[in-house]
Amino acid sequence: MIRLKINGLTHELDVDPEMPLLWAIRDVVGLTGTKYGCGLALCGACTVHSDGQPVRACVTPVSMAVGKSITTIEGLNSAVAQAVQSAWEKLDVVQCGYCQSGQIMSAVALLAENANPDDDAINTAMAGNICRCATYVRIRAAIREASKALT
Amino acid sequence: MNPDTIVNLSRRRFLRSGLAAGAGLTLGVCLPAALARQTEAGPGKAGGEIVAAARFEPNAFVRIGTDNQVTVIVKHLEMGQGTYTGLPTLVAEELDAAWSQIRVEGAPADAKRYNNLLWGESQGTGGSTALANSFEQLRKAGAAAREMLVNAAASRWQVPADTITVRDGVVRHAASQRTATFGELAESAAQQPVPQEVFLKDPEDFRLIGSYLPRKDGKDKINGSARYTQDVKLPGMLTALVAHPPRFGARVKSFDAGRARAVPGVVDVVEIPTGVAVLGKDFWSVQRGREALKLEWDEAQAFTLGSEEIMAEYRRLAKQPGLPARKEGDADAAMTGAARTIEASYEFPYLAHAAMEPMNCVIRLDAEGAEIWNGEQLQTGDQHAVAAVLGLTPERVKIHMLYAGGSFGRRANPQSDYVVEAATIATATGGKAPVKLVWTREDDMRAGYYRPMYFHVLKAGLDKDGQPVAWQQRIVGQSIMAGTAFEAVLVKDGVDQTSVEGAANLPYAIPNLTVDLHSPKMGVPVQWWRSVGSTHTAFATEAFLDELAAAAGKDPVEFRRTLLKDHPRHRAVLDLAAAKAGWGTPLPKGQGRGIAVHESFNSYVAQVAEVTVRPGGSFSVDRVVIAVDCGIAVNPDVIRAQMEGGMGFGLSAALTGKVTLKEGRVEQSNFHDYTVLTINQMPVVEVHIVKSAEPPTGVGEPATPVIAPAVANALYAATGQRVYRLPIELH
Numbered sequence: 001m002i003r004l005k006i007n008g009l010t011h012e013l014d015v016d017p018e019m020p021l022l023w024a025i026r027d028v029v030g031l032t033g034t035k036y037g038c039g040l041a042l043c044g045a046c047t048v049h050s051d052g053q054p055v056r057a058c059v060t061p062v063s064m065a066v067g068k069s070i071t072t073i074e075g076l077n078s079a080v081a082q083a084v085q086s087a088w089e090k091l092d093v094v095q096c097g098y099c100q101s102g103q104i105m106s107a108v109a110l111l112a113e114n115a116n117p118d119d120d121a122i123n124t125a126m127a128g129n130i131c132r133c134a135t136y137v138r139i140r141a142a143i144r145e146a147s148k149a150l151t
Numbered sequence: 152m153n154p155d156t157i158v159n160l161s162r163r164r165f166l167r168s169g170l171a172a173g174a175g176l177t178l179g180v181c182l183p184a185a186l187a188r189q190t191e192a193g194p195g196k197a198g199g200e201i202v203a204a205a206r207f208e209p210n211a212f213v214r215i216g217t218d219n220q221v222t223v224i225v226k227h228l229e230m231g232q233g234t235y236t237g238l239p240t241l242v243a244e245e246l247d248a249a250w251s252q253i254r255v256e257g258a259p260a261d262a263k264r265y266n267n268l269l270w271g272e273s274q275g276t277g278g279s280t281a282l283a284n285s286f287e288q289l290r291k292a293g294a295a296a297r298e299m300l301v302n303a304a305a306s307r308w309q310v311p312a313d314t315i316t317v318r319d320g321v322v323r324h325a326a327s328q329r330t331a332t333f334g335e336l337a338e339s340a341a342q343q344p345v346p347q348e349v350f351l352k353d354p355e356d357f358r359l360i361g362s363y364l365p366r367k368d369g370k371d372k373i374n375g376s377a378r379y380t381q382d383v384k385l386p387g388m389l390t391a392l393v394a395h396p397p398r399f400g401a402r403v404k405s406f407d408a409g410r411a412r413a414v415p416g417v418v419d420v421v422e423i424p425t426g427v428a429v430l431g432k433d434f435w436s437v438q439r440g441r442e443a444l445k446l447e448w449d450e451a452q453a454f455t456l457g458s459e460e461i462m463a464e465y466r467r468l469a470k471q472p473g474l475p476a477r478k479e480g481d482a483d484a485a486m487t488g489a490a491r492t493i494e495a496s497y498e499f500p501y502l503a504h505a506a507m508e509p510m511n512c513v514i515r516l517d518a519e520g521a522e523i524w525n526g527e528q529l530q531t532g533d534q535h536a537v538a539a540v541l542g543l544t545p546e547r548v549k550i551h552m553l554y555a556g557g558s559f560g561r562r563a564n565p566q567s568d569y570v571v572e573a574a575t576i577a578t579a580t581g582g583k584a585p586v587k588l589v590w591t592r593e594d595d596m597r598a599g600y601y602r603p604m605y606f607h608v609l610k611a612g613l614d615k616d617g618q619p620v621a622w623q624q625r626i627v628g629q630s631i632m633a634g635t636a637f638e639a640v641l642v643k644d645g646v647d648q649t650s651v652e653g654a655a656n657l658p659y660a661i662p663n664l665t666v667d668l669h670s671p672k673m674g675v676p677v678q679w680w681r682s683v684g685s686t687h688t689a690f691a692t693e694a695f696l697d698e699l700a701a702a703a704g705k706d707p708v709e710f711r712r713t714l715l716k717d718h719p720r721h722r723a724v725l726d727l728a729a730a731k732a733g734w735g736t737p738l739p740k741g742q743g744r745g746i747a748v749h750e751s752f753n754s755y756v757a758q759v760a761e762v763t764v765r766p767g768g769s770f771s772v773d774r775v776v777i778a779v780d781c782g783i784a785v786n787p788d789v790i791r792a793q794m795e796g797g798m799g800f801g802l803s804a805a806l807t808g809k810v811t812l813k814e815g816r817v818e819q820s821n822f823h824d825y826t827v828l829t830i831n832q833m834p835v836v837e838v839h840i841v842k843s844a845e846p847p848t849g850v851g852e853p854a855t856p857v858i859a860p861a862v863a864n865a866l867y868a869a870t871g872q873r874v875y876r877l878p879i880e881l882h
Binding site: 016023027045132 | 152230231233365366368369370371372373374375376377380381382384390415432433434505506507508509554555556557558559589591592693740788792795796797798799800801803821822823828829830831833835836838
């Protein structure tokens, strides 16, 4: 049995310790906001927070998540997260939306560390999150918007 | 009485509603039977929502509940392009509904009611047609519902219908100060006769069309609740992965499933026409099961050429005339008589669509037939293809259209490839359990159906004043339409119109002009990719035209303007982009500005790109100014989003997009070797929309093909180097 704390709730999972956290979250726990995009930590669609740090769930074995506090898109509730999600909504960032959970998780982690990131900091934090719809102009603008609301 | 509204009414355009004649509307008025009825699982929603006890359903596109919610049934796939916002805008406008009371539901597969009006009796989304084909249909649907609500109020209040106004979802009789919501009128409206003719608003009276409206899919996609095919979970459902052959055209020779079956969580292993499917209770177990398969492939029929050999063959073919796609004047004679001639050739690679959500499909078989959950882009084609596999009639293939995590054309597969694969797995396992077929990124990248490779040769003759007098363009590349259901319409005299679109309709006034085409067959499956033929023709024509301008010693904008004298819409976007970009103002050394203009899907786009080139040849695209004319701008912010994103999609291909084959094997597998645009490469973008009274045209594709030539022309301005091959490499 693997004990995982996800969005504040403890789950006892009968899974192989090597199972990637992504599939434990999606297929076993049943939270589907975290997406599969590449399986190799190349696209960022699976980004979740582990003790507040952004991690790629698709390459994180569940054994590595034991004892951590895991947050998925469904569990976001901090002031930073609210600022980010309202900015995303206000600027109509999304298109297909599939990558956006991961984008938002990365943006929240960035702003929690650095409430006033410059363009370089935004690029560094967000370059691992691919959006094939290329909503990047609005992602950048929404991060600035959220930053304004927070500072 | 609101005098404005009377004036508005008098200015409404009288139109046959077409309600009786079809036009996608049905007469069915559905009432109280729907007591506490369970709705279909809406897009991105779990099923089981309870709707109002009674509802008013005047046609196939509008349903109004006693809870005052207006449900707009959208027949097109929301894959990011904004159709779940655009189409409801049309209904809400004529219904005079409040935007906040509108909710969206994806239409079921039913070509009789929900066909794409530009495709005959066939349902599907593509060619940037969703808004264009729906513009009148959905306004009529909204207007018909409005009229029935008004008549219901007139009857309830015993006043003439023309003394009643509607605004923001409130029906009002001003003289008696009576008001009612749509919800309050829904039941009695359903008893009203369906109007046989309706009035549509004069565009000057539009309140929603042309204004900012928040996206209807915004919230769900921000909080993780939007439901994609990948997220579907049915009771007893098994996840399936398929081991595909390493080369196109190869088949299973033999396999040993012993070790795969031994992996915990694996439930079944079956052979299907496209490979060997492993099924199990979760993705990860199945993936490990697939890795444990022992497989031998029969490669007797496999395709074994590499990209370099294919391009060599195309270069060889280009020495011979192809089938004519356009002929004006006498290009040979004009070329001979020209003061000077210029020649260039351009090479384009295969491109993968690489949508963020790899292809996947859920299918359940039962006594009724088959039920499919999919980011469904080609309902009618997929219904027929699945029906053929399962021995059913097409209408017994029920399809739930879910949000698609991108498509860029891929989900409208002419062979229904991945949908049929799901059906073959379901039958091979006896239909015992619902099946979710999931492709990994690697499966998706290597499954083919690429934008084809192309080779273009262009030759032009300039007169002594530098004006082009002759233009010859030869295109070599696989036909996308050959062998598809679209062949009869889109291949004319052997010329696939999608291979030459953007070239055969070159807008420039050049008196002697030929375009011809070779369509060699190759064993690599190919498909339309966002903006289709224009992905290569816009580059070849706009890069070459820039070269001609330089040869003539003329400014690229002025050179184009002169040649576009008979194409005012091209010229208007060209002028607008140039003006907004500050065309002609000096840039620091190492920077350059380039322009391109192109029409696709009846929308006109010009882009000015600014680049910075660093020593060693690396460069960045810093700023892109876009001007677009897409007729009436229904949702200006959605248009801006599609211009930004469509341009970014094209930029991604221009910078690094390339699928290559070696001995028939696809060399790329995931985002490390098929690299795509990231945020740090995204330029600053400005979008300017031309004000227009023309009917609206699509915006999903037209921004994509324009950026590569704009960037190439900017790089020339910065370095003097021309680009003849995509993706761009400077030397």
